[in-house]
Each structure stands twice: as C-alpha cells, then as structure tokens.
Amino acid sequence: MKGMTIIVKTISSWVKMLIFLFGIYIILFGHLTPGGGFAGGVILASSYVLLMLAFGREFAEENLSLPAASKFDCIGAFLFALIAILGFVYGGAFFVNFLYQQYLPGEPLHLISAGTMPLSNIAIGLKVGASLFLIILSLSICCKDFKFAGPVSGKE
Amino acid sequence: MLYALCFLLFMIGLYCAVVKKNMVKIVIGIMIMEYAVNLFLIMLGFCSGGAAPIIGKDDLDGPGGQLTDLFISSSVDPLPQALVLTAIVISLGSLALMISICIRIYGKYGTFDITQIRRLKG
Amino acid sequence: MAVFYILLVFIIIAAVIAVETKDLLGAVICVGAVGFGSSLMFLFLRAPDIAITQIVVEVLGLIILIRATITRDRTFISGDREFFAVVVSVVIIFVIFLAGIRVFESLPDFGTAVFAEAPEAASRTYISEGLARSGAANLVASVILDFRAYDTLGEATVLFTAIIGATVILRKKARKLLEAPDK
Numbered sequence: 319m320k321g322m323t324i325i326v327k328t329i330s331s332w333v334k335m336l337i338f339l340f341g342i343y344i345i346l347f348g349h350l351t352p353g354g355g356f357a358g359g360v361i362l363a364s365s366y367v368l369l370m371l372a373f374g375r376e377f378a379e380e381n382l383s384l385p386a387a388s389k390f391d392c393i394g395a396f397l398f399a400l401i402a403i404l405g406f407v408y409g410g411a412f413f414v415n416f417l418y419q420q421y422l423p424g425e426p427l428h429l430i431s432a433g434t435m436p437l438s439n440i441a442i443g444l445k446v447g448a449s450l451f452l453i454i455l456s457l458s459i460c461c462k463d464f465k466f467a468g469p470v471s472g473k474e
Numbered sequence: 475m476l477y478a479l480c481f482l483l484f485m486i487g488l489y490c491a492v493v494k495k496n497m498v499k500i501v502i503g504i505m506i507m508e509y510a511v512n513l514f515l516i517m518l519g520f521c522s523g524g525a526a527p528i529i530g531k532d533d534l535d536g537p538g539g540q541l542t543d544l545f546i547s548s549s550v551d552p553l554p555q556a557l558v559l560t561a562i563v564i565s566l567g568s569l570a571l572m573i574s575i576c577i578r579i580y581g582k583y584g585t586f587d588i589t590q591i592r593r594l595k596g
Numbered sequence: 597m598a599v600f601y602i603l604l605v606f607i608i609i610a611a612v613i614a615v616e617t618k619d620l621l622g623a624v625i626c627v628g629a630v631g632f633g634s635s636l637m638f639l640f641l642r643a644p645d646i647a648i649t650q651i652v653v654e655v656l657g658l659i660i661l662i663r664a665t666i667t668r669d670r671t672f673i674s675g676d677r678e679f680f681a682v683v684v685s686v687v688i689i690f691v692i693f694l695a696g697i698r699v700f701e702s703l704p705d706f707g708t709a710v711f712a713e714a715p716e717a718a719s720r721t722y723i724s725e726g727l728a729r730s731g732a733a734n735l736v737a738s739v740i741l742d743f744r745a746y747d748t749l750g751e752a753t754v755l756f757t758a759i760i761g762a763t764v765i766l767r768k769k770a771r772k773l774l775e776a777p778d779k
Contacts, residue, residue, distance in 0.1 A: 344648070349732040352528060352644035354740070356563050360652040367659060388763075395756055402749065413745040418731045427531065432732035435741045438748075445752060446563065449759040450656055453570045457663050460577065460766040477700045479604045483611055485693050490615040492685045495677055498620055498665055502627050505657070506611050509634050512650075516641050519719075522707030526642045527735040529727055541727065549735075550642045551709045551719045552726075556739040558646055560751040566653050567758035573664045574762040589677070 321374035330372040337365040345443035349432045355439040359446030366451045375458050384459070387452045394445025401434055401441065476517060484510035497576050497586045501569070508565045512558045519551030527552040599640055607633040620665045628658045645736050 321327060345358030370378035402413045409416035418424075418433025425431060487510060490503030527549050529541070576586065583591045607630050614626035631654035638647040704710055711719055722743065726735045730742040740748050 349734050349737045349741075351734065352526075352736075353648055354559070354645060354734070354737050356559060357645070357649040357652055360563075360566075360649070360656060364652060364656060367656070371659075391756070391759070395752060398749070398752060402745070413749075415730060415742050424731065426727060426731060427529070427733050432730055432738070432742075435730070435732055435737060438741050438745075439737075442748070442752065446755065449755060450566070453759050453762050454656070454659065454663070456763050456766045457570075457574070457577075457660065460574075460768060476600055476604065476706050477703065478697055479601075479608065481693065481696045481700065483604075483608055485689055486608070486611045486615060489686070489689055492689075493677060493682050494615075496620070498661075499615070499623065501661075502614055502623055505627055506614070506630060509607075509630055512646075513634055513637060516638055516643050516646060517706065518710045520641050520707065521709045524642055526644055527723065528644070529733040529735070541724065546724050549723050551711055552722055552735040552739050553711055553719045555643050555646055555736045556744065556747075558643075559649055559736065559740060560747060562646070562649050562653050564751060564754055564758075566657055567755045567762075569657055570660055570762045571758050571765075573660055574765045577664055578765055 321377070322372050326372050330368055334365045334368050337368065338362060341365060341443075341447070345439050346436060347429070348439040349435045350427065350429070355442030356446055358439070359443035360450060362443065362447035363450035363454075366447075367454055370455070370458070375455070379455070382451065384452065384455055387448050387455065390448035391445055391452060394441050394443075394448060397441035398438060398445065401438055405434070477514070480510055480514045480517060483513070495587055495589055497579065497588055500588075501572050501576065504572070505565070505569060508561070512561055515554045515558050515561075519554040521548065521550045524548045524550040526550065527555070600637065603633055603637050603640070607637070621662070624658065624661045624665060627661070628654065631657070645734070 341358050341361035341364075343358075344353035344361060345355055348354035348358065366378060366382060369381065405414040405416050406412045408414075409419065415433040415435070417437075418431075418435075422430070422433065424433075429436075484507055487503045487506030487508075490506065491500050492503075494500055494503065525545065525548055529545070579591060580586060585591070610626045610629040610633065614623045614630065617623050617626070631650065635647050635650040635654065638644075638650055704713065709719070711717060722735060722739055726738045726743075727733065730738040732738040732742070
C-alpha cells in the first residue's frame with residue numbers, strides 16, 4: 319500500500335507521538351479517570367495504523383514487524399495470567415488484589431493505589447494494542463496483489 | 475419510549491442481516507445489532523440527575539475519606555458499564571474475523587453474493 | 597431528555613440509510629455515523645469510559661471495513677432475496693417488535709436504574725464499598741479488574757482467539773505449502 323502526500327507525511331510524523339503518549343496516559347491512569355486498558359490499547363494501535371496509512375505498509379513493517387507484534391501480543395496475555403497466578407500464590411485465591419490488601423495499599427486518588435490494577439491495565443493495553451495492529455497489518459499484506467479466481471462455473 | 479426506539483434499531487439490524495444478499499451488508503446488519511444491544515444495556519442503568527461513577531475529590535468528606543451520601547444515592551449503575559466495555563472490544567474482534575472470511579470467499583468465488591456461492595465446487 | 601430523542605432519531609435514520617443504500621462505501625460511512633451517535637449517547641448517559649472505548653473502536657472498525665470493500669467493485673449487487681422469503685421475514689420481525697413493545701411497558705420508567713432497584717443488588721455494594729475494598733477511584737475499573745476479573749480474563753481469551761483465527765485465515769504461505777509436496 320502506498321503512502322500519501324508530503325503534507326500528510328509531515329503532520330502525521332509529529333502527531334503520531336502525541337497519540338502514542340495519550341494512549342500511555344489513558345492506560346496508566348485507568349484506575350483514576352475514565353479509560354482503562356482496553357481504550358488505551360486501542361489508541362496505541364491506532365497510532366501505528368496512522369503510521370501505516372501515511373507512509374505505506376513497508377515503512378510500518380520495518381518499525382514493528384509481524385512477528386514482533388505477535389510476540390508483544392503473547393507477552394501481554396502471559397503477563398495478565400501471571401498477575402492472576404501471583405494473586406493465588408500470595409493471596410490465597412485466584413485474582414486476589416494482593417498488593418492492595420497486604421503489601422502496598424497506597425493512598426486513594428493517587429497514582430500508586432489500587433494494588434495490581436495498574437499492572438493489569440498495562441498488560442491488557444499491551445495485548446489489545448498489539449492484537450489490533452496485527453490484524454490490520456495482516457489485512458493489508460493479504461490483499462496487496464489480489465486476483466480473484468474467476469467465475470464459479472470454473473471455465474478458466 | 476426510548477427503550478422502544480432502541481429496540482427498533484435492533485430490528486433494523488435484524489432485517490438487514492436476514493434479508494440482504496450481499497455479504498458485507500450482512501456484516502453491517504450484525505454490527506448494528508451489536509450497537510443496539512450495548513445502547514440498551516447502558517440505558518437500563520441510567521439514573522436521572524445522576525453522576526458518572528468516578529469518585530473525585532469533592533465526593534469524599536471527613537478525615538477517613540468516606541463517600542458522601544449524595545454520591546451513593548445519585549450515582550449511575552457501574553455494573554452494566556463494565557459488561558458493555560467488554561462487549562465493545564469483543565465486537566471488534568468478531569468484526570475482524572467476519573471480514574477476513576468475506577475476503578477469502580471473494581478470493582475464491584469472485585463475488586460477494588451469497589446466492590451464488592451455495593454450491594460447493596472445486 | 598430531548599437530547600436523547602434527537603440522538604436516537606439520528607441513529608435510526610443513519611441505520612436505515614446504511615441498510616438500504618446500494619453503494620457499499622456509503623453503507624460503511626453510515627455505520628460510522630451510527631457508532632458516532634451512539635458514542636455521544638453514552639456520553640450523555642453518564643458513561644465516559646464507554647464513550648472513549650466506543651469511539652476509538654469505531655474508528656478502527658471503519659478502517660477494517662473500508663479496507664475490505666474499497667478495492668473491490670462497490671455497486672454491483674443490488675436487491676434482496678426471493679420475494680416470499682422477504683415477506684415472511686418482515687412479518688416475523690414485525691410480530692417480534694409488537695411483542696417487545698408489550699414487554700417494555702412493564703419495565704420501570706427511563707431514569708430509574710433497573711438493576712439497582714432489586715433488593716439484593718450487587719451494584720449497591722460496588723458503589724458504597726468499591727473505594728474501600730479495591731482502592732480505585734474509577735468504579736467501573738474496580739468492577740472489571742477486581743470484583744469481576746474472571747470476565748476480563750474471558751474477554752482477553754476471546755479477543756486472542758478471534759485475532760489468531762483472523763490472522764490464520766489471511767495467511768499467504770498456505771498456498772505455497774500446498775503446492776510444494778507435489779513436486
């Protein structure tokens with residue numbers, strides 16, 4: 319897929335970092351303000367999709383290739399399961415918020431509060447962002463040289 | 475009356491998914507049904523004159539940080555919002571799967587028309 | 597309350613246009629309008645978390661849909677299925693709609709929370725003890741990550757499986773592997 323004109327390329331090279339930073343903010347402050355892991359992860363994915371639409375698919379693949387995106391996806395899912403299992407080890411039941419109840423209560427309405435919730439948000443944000451970028455990259459790789467099979471009766 | 479309009483939206487999506495021949499139109503009908511269900515669930519939890527379920531500094535009073543009674547009695551329901559948050563992200567995943575199936579069927583048969591791909595050939 | 601009616605009428609008009617137009621690109625844009633109006637509805641219904649998620653998911657969903665439809669012919673299929681099937685399905689949908697209207701008259705009015713009125717409602721516990729038991733100021737985040745974290749694990753699994761399925765369907769290597777062992 320080709321890129322776009324030079325105006326779009328210049329502006330999007332400045333804007334994509336702002337979008338990425340905004341996505342990180344929405345993930346990290348997910349336990350205090352509206353947002354959370356899912357919305358922040360989708361915003362992270364959309365900053366890479368902006369890169370792909372403005373510069374072409376090859377440029378985005380050099381930045382974050384297909385195997386690297388699927389590895390980030392698996393790392394995010396594994397981190398989320400690891401936090402749940404640590405709750406079982408330290409707290410007594412699966413998914414217990416062990417950091418809030420025993421080790422690090424923190425103060426309410428501050429950044430360090432609510433135990434394992436920011437860690438879960440980070441894991442989910444990483445997973446969702448990598449998944450959605452992976453699917454859009456696969457869609458554009460698959461359809462670049464596309465010829466269809468001919469009519470159904472199979473005369474060709 | 476608002477619930478009836480939301481249900482009308484669901485029926486429009488159902489009509490599109492059942493009656494149309496084009497595969498992408500069927501996918502659009504399923505998406506409209508998903509939007510209608512999410513909207514209906516959030517409307518069930520709405521409390522008129524209510525506040526969003528996010529605690530700010532002026533919702534806490536006292537040295538122990540207790541919630542004010544005003545917040546407890548007038549906050550909207552956070553439970554349907556938690557359910558719908560999950561459902562919105564899952565609908566994106568299922569949209570990706572449906573569109574990839576449509577693209578493969580177009581590659582093999584050359585058309586999006588479902589009445590012409592009924593016979594299994596090749 | 598008038599703003600809810602205006603937004604819902606806008607959403608229904610956009611949905612009708614999306615269903616009936618013959619141009620696929622126009623239908624996809626109208627679905628985008630439905631999603632955008634629905635995100636505004638969520639904002640007025642006091643659900644800012646859901647509004648943020650809906651609008652960013654809507655944008656990515658539009659990109660996926662347009663990617664699938666823009667390079668193919670757009671206006672070549674028109675019309676519905678056979679006439680008898682259309683009439684039967686419209687009659688059945690109308691009957692379901694009338695039954696649904698009768699059900700909605702027995703619900704409480706719009707504006708009173710339906711789930712929280714039950715005597716053993718879980719929502720009362722989440723609102724009054726959410727901050728003390730989980731420490732988060734965002735009550736929706738405390739519900740999905742502390743009180744009901746199993747649902748989030750299930751959702752992560754479903755998203756993972758759907759994306760793996762879509763990636764496997766869209767692979768290009770399978771064709772070469774099918775041809776290679778014959779040589």
